[in-house]
Amino acid sequence: MKTHSVTLIPGDGIGPEVTHAACRIIDASGARIVWETAHAGASVFLKGVASGVPKETMDSIGRTRLALKGPLETPVGFGEKSANVTLRKLFETFGNIRPIREFPGVRTPFSGRGIDLVVVRENVEDLYAGIEHMQTAGVAQCLKLISRKGCEKIVDLAFQVARSEGRSSIHCATKANIMKLTEGLLKRTFEERAPQFPGIRAQHIVVDNCAHQLVKKPEQFEVIVTTNMNGDILSDLTSALVGGLGFAPSANIGHEVAIFEAVHGSAPKYAGKDVANPTAMILSGVMLLRHLGEMEAAARIEAAVVVTLAEGKTVTRDVVGDARAAGTRAFTDAVIANLGRSLPEWRARPHKPLIIPAPAASSVPVTPKDRRTVGLDVFVESDKTPDVLGGLLTQLGSASGFTLKMISNRGTQVYPVRGASTDCVDHWRCRFLYGAPNGDLPLDKVHGLLGSLQSAGLRWMHLEKLQEFDGKVGFTKAQGED
Numbered sequence: 001m002k003t004h005s006v007t008l009i010p011g012d013g014i015g016p017e018v019t020h021a022a023c024r025i026i027d028a029s030g031a032r033i034v035w036e037t038a039h040a041g042a043s044v045f046l047k048g049v050a051s052g053v054p055k056e057t058m059d060s061i062g063r064t065r066l067a068l069k070g071p072l073e074t075p076v077g078f079g080e081k082s083a084n085v086t087l088r089k090l091f092e093t094f095g096n097i098r099p100i101r102e103f104p105g106v107r108t109p110f111s112g113r114g115i116d117l118v119v120v121r122e123n124v125e126d127l128y129a130g131i132e133h134m135q136t137a138g139v140a141q142c143l144k145l146i147s148r149k150g151c152e153k154i155v156d157l158a159f160q161v162a163r164s165e166g167r168s169s170i171h172c173a174t175k176a177n178i179m180k181l182t183e184g185l186l187k188r189t190f191e192e193r194a195p196q197f198p199g200i201r202a203q204h205i206v207v208d209n210c211a212h213q214l215v216k217k218p219e220q221f222e223v224i225v226t227t228n229m230n231g232d233i234l235s236d237l238t239s240a241l242v243g244g245l246g247f248a249p250s251a252n253i254g255h256e257v258a259i260f261e262a263v264h265g266s267a268p269k270y271a272g273k274d275v276a277n278p279t280a281m282i283l284s285g286v287m288l289l290r291h292l293g294e295m296e297a298a299a300r301i302e303a304a305v306v307v308t309l310a311e312g313k314t315v316t317r318d319v320v321g322d323a324r325a326a327g328t329r330a331f332t333d334a335v336i337a338n339l340g341r342s343l344p345e346w347r348a349r350p351h352k353p354l355i356i357p358a359p360a361a362s363s364v365p366v367t368p369k370d371r372r373t374v375g376l377d378v379f380v381e382s383d384k385t386p387d388v389l390g391g392l393l394t395q396l397g398s399a400s401g402f403t404l405k406m407i408s409n410r411g412t413q414v415y416p417v418r419g420a421s422t423d424c425v426d427h428w429r430c431r432f433l434y435g436a437p438n439g440d441l442p443l444d445k446v447h448g449l450l451g452s453l454q455s456a457g458l459r460w461m462h463l464e465k466l467q468e469f470d471g472k473v474g475f476t477k478a479q480g481e482d
Helices: 015-028 042-046 055-064 083-090 148-164 182-196 207-216 228-241 279-291 295-311 328-337 386-399 443-455
Strands: 003-009 032-037 066-069 095-101 116-122 132-136 139-142 169-174 201-206 223-226 249-253 258-262 371-381 402-409 412-415 427-434 459-469
Touching: 003 015, 003 055, 015 032, 015 066, 015 279, 015 295, 015 328, 032 055, 055 066, 066 279, 083 258, 095 148, 095 228, 095 279, 116 148, 116 228, 132 371, 132 459, 148 169, 148 182, 148 223, 169 182, 169 207, 169 228, 182 201, 182 223, 201 207, 207 223, 207 228, 223 228, 249 279, 258 279, 279 295, 279 328, 295 328, 371 402, 371 443, 386 402, 386 412, 386 427, 386 443, 443 459
Parallel strands: 003 032, 003 066, 066 258, 116 223, 169 201, 169 223
Antiparallel strands: 095 116, 095 249, 132 139, 249 258, 371 427, 371 459, 402 412, 402 427
């Protein structure tokens, strides 16, 4: 048998207990794993490492190309980045795979519905790029970055997941009805690439309807592919359908590195009390084994977990309540004792090796034949009224060769006045058009416009080019803009 080296990150809170349980069961299954222990999260933040991930851990994952990771604590609302997100992004684990299936013995309002689906979440882009700025003292901005390259990879991965598990349908869940360029890019990419995967029924669904349908009729879904934040939300929703985060494993898949982890958090108030449900971490270990090609060991562990849950004699408090609950160690012992057993009525889903999409040869997957810049959106800080600001900007723009088309406040046009009642803040998007027939804006004209704004006492903090690519407009209109 082949021996595999895997980086083990015990994690914070209940992390060491549930990762120890998973390791014990994997070792007992017959798979030969050499665990290389490394650290990340709270203890590392306390040492002053702002990323929460020390070089030693990065080096270990760089060697093994695999990690089984416990939950990590993340500072809320200040300072350091999430160590979880850091690991995903630095190793470009672009796809997050979260299977959800109802288990015998775990009673929920949805029991008996046949829930068996996978959420495939883009894992490194979207709002989770974490690019934020305070635009004024009272207005914050977060950049939502969606790339064609990222969309192609996650769409292809989702179809490959469907193929590897013998699934026949896939939904792409987006908010493309509102965010037509960012979320719309995933929708368009999905629809363009779907014909490459014949035999798999592909359809788009608006993400809020997807959430509604998951509660109304979850059994209709097999695979859902979606953007990063949508996927984070939907996958937590789906886990609640089958018993909660204690039953939600996941895999972070990249071209070179794969990191496996339970979806749940570190639950520090339960740390060291031997009460945590290790099922999600155990099943994450099952996903790790399948990634390694250890299909037999993976199937043995999954079957043993199913038998243990179905019998209900040794299960944790989130399944049966405190009075009848077994501890983390006792549940782990029961699963090990049940290795080799199976539940006749449980239909194990077939798993073929997952084909991971190859990385693109170029960092520029889309090259337009023609591009033209038709103006600028300049974001200005001001306490003036829309009428006063509009009159001033009309004069300043004209002097630099620009025409002020409109001003919006939080996405709604407020100048020229459209009769709406907008509760404005001090953050204004000012849309200037320039009459250049083609090519880019003259730089001296841009400098002239910004200089005139500053000379007039207006603070500008951000600007965006208004571009057309191959004759198609590359920007959206404000609410109410003609």
